[in-house]
Amino acid sequence: MIRFLMLFAFTTGFLQPLLAKKKDLFVELNDGRQLSYAIYGDSMGTPMFYFHGGQESRLSASFMHETAAQLGIKIIAPDRPGIGKSSPHPNRSLVDWADDVSQLADALHVQQFSVFGLSGGAPHVLACAQQIPDRLLRVGIVAGAAPYDYKGTKKGMWFPVKLVHWFASWEKDKQLRKFIQKDYETLRDKPEKRVRQLQKYLPKPDRNLLKAQPEQAWSFIEGSLESYRQGLDGVVQEWKLYVSDWGIELAEIEKPIELWYGDKDKMSPPYRGYYYQAKLPDAQLHLLANEGHFSLIRNHLENILQKMKA
Numbered sequence: 502m503i504r505f506l507m508l509f510a511f512t513t514g515f516l517q518p519l520l521a522k523k524k525d526l527f528v529e530l531n532d533g534r535q536l537s538y539a540i541y542g543d544s545m546g547t548p549m550f551y552f553h554g555g556q557e558s559r560l561s562a563s564f565m566h567e568t569a570a571q572l573g574i575k576i577i578a579p580d581r582p583g584i585g586k587s588s589p590h591p592n593r594s595l596v597d598w599a600d601d602v603s604q605l606a607d608a609l610h611v612q613q614f615s616v617f618g619l620s621g622g623a624p625h626v627l628a629c630a631q632q633i634p635d636r637l638l639r640v641g642i643v644a645g646a647a648p649y650d651y652k653g654t655k656k657g658m659w660f661p662v663k664l665v666h667w668f669a670s671w672e673k674d675k676q677l678r679k680f681i682q683k684d685y686e687t688l689r690d691k692p693e694k695r696v697r698q699l700q701k702y703l704p705k706p707d708r709n710l711l712k713a714q715p716e717q718a719w720s721f722i723e724g725s726l727e728s729y730r731q732g733l734d735g736v737v738q739e740w741k742l743y744v745s746d747w748g749i750e751l752a753e754i755e756k757p758i759e760l761w762y763g764d765k766d767k768m769s770p771p772y773r774g775y776y777y778q779a780k781l782p783d784a785q786l787h788l789l790a791n792e793g794h795f796s797l798i799r800n801h802l803e804n805i806l807q808k809m810k811a
Contacts, residue, residue: 522566524559525586528608536605537586538579542569547810548614550602551578553724555621555646555739556684558585561724564717568802574810577614579605581625583735585727593738596748598625599632606636615809617641617759619798620769621739624648627749630756638811641759643798644766647773648751649744657770659702669740677740681733688726695722704765707793710800717799751780758784759808761801763792 523540530536539559546569553561562578569576581598582590590597606614615638618626623645630640647654649670655663668677687695696718700711711718728736758781762774771788778786789797798805 522563524563527586528605530601530604534582534588534590535586536579536588536601538577538605539563541566541576541578542572542574544575546570546573546575548575548577548606548609548611549806549809550606550614550616551576552598552616552618552622552625553578553581553584554619555743556681556728556736557619557621557721557724558727558730559724560585560727561619561721563724564720564799565802565806569806572803572806572810574806577605577609577611580727581735581739583731583738585730587735589731589735589738593742594748595624595742596628596632599629602629603633603636612636613638613811615639615641615811617643617805617809618645619643620794621646621743623769624743624747624749626758627747627751627754630754630758631749634754634756637756639759639809640756641761641805641809642777643761643805644763644769644794645760645773645777646743646769647776648747648749650746651776653772653776656772657767659767662768665740666744670744674737674741678733678737681736681740685726685729685733688722688729692719692722692726703795704767704793706763706765706791706796706800710793710796714799717795721795751777752782755782759805760784760786761789761797761805762786763789763794763797765792766794766797768794 526538528536541562551562559578559580565576580587613636616626616629623642626642668680760774760777762771764771774786778784
């Protein structure tokens with residue numbers, strides 16, 4: 502009888518609000534800043550924090566909604582400071598993110614949770630693993646950025662991505678701002694041009710994904726454009742952080758960490774996965790054949806979420 506009532510409620514739409522996307526949620530932090538976040542999947546499900554990539558935002562997790570809902574997972578996707586609708590945090594460090602996450606979890610009455618992140622979300626995942634390990638159930642990095650100062654950090658990387666890393670490492674940020682300004686203007690004024698660029702220059706697995714699911718390109722553009730809602734400063738700040746001392750001691754992180762990298766990725770090449778596997782005390786590397794930067798997390802999302810679900 503109970504099973505029948507649950508099925509009736511779902512099919513008649515009674516439970517649909519529990520599975521609704523909530524894209525404009527906010528919490529006020531102790532210092533008065535506003536932290537913006539979105540919820541995807543099952544709003545009553547197992548809580549899991551997702552940290553977006555660089556030049557992305559809380560909206561970039563929207564593609565996870567249906568899969569997370571099916572698995573009974575609640576994806577909490579915050580905007581980082583100065584990104585999307587989150588207040589700027591001048592002079593912040595990467596490790597400061599762990600405190601923001603803790604405050605958001607407290608506001609949501611979540612004591613323990615899993616965290617995972619894509620690309621530029623990786624150092625933010627590691628900051629949590631170092632600063633608040635007792636609150637974490639599972640930890641994962643997908644096609645993650647790596648510290649700027651290890652030998653071979655740019656090996657196998659697509660030249661435009663190398664270029665923005667170089668610009669970010671310069672003391673003055675004029676050239677970095679010009680590069681990012683051009684990216685923003687293309688996203689804003691010529692999104693169809695950006696789609697063509699993605700379809701032309703990305704590795705074959707990513708191109709195949711966009712060909713089969715063109716909506717993924719437009720979802721990516723929406724999430725990226727939102728990162729510029731407050732202008733360039735938040736994005737510039739993040740790039741400067743990526744190529745600075747992270748303040749994270751990998752050898753001291755005892756929390757087990759799952760790593761996923763694609764062998765065809767030219768943005769976060771698989772060599773970064775090998776680096777983390779060697780430097781982290783407890784890391785499991787999943788090197789996936791014929792996967793790129795965007796295709797990996799989309800093609801293997803169900804497996805990744807299941808691994809992250811406590």
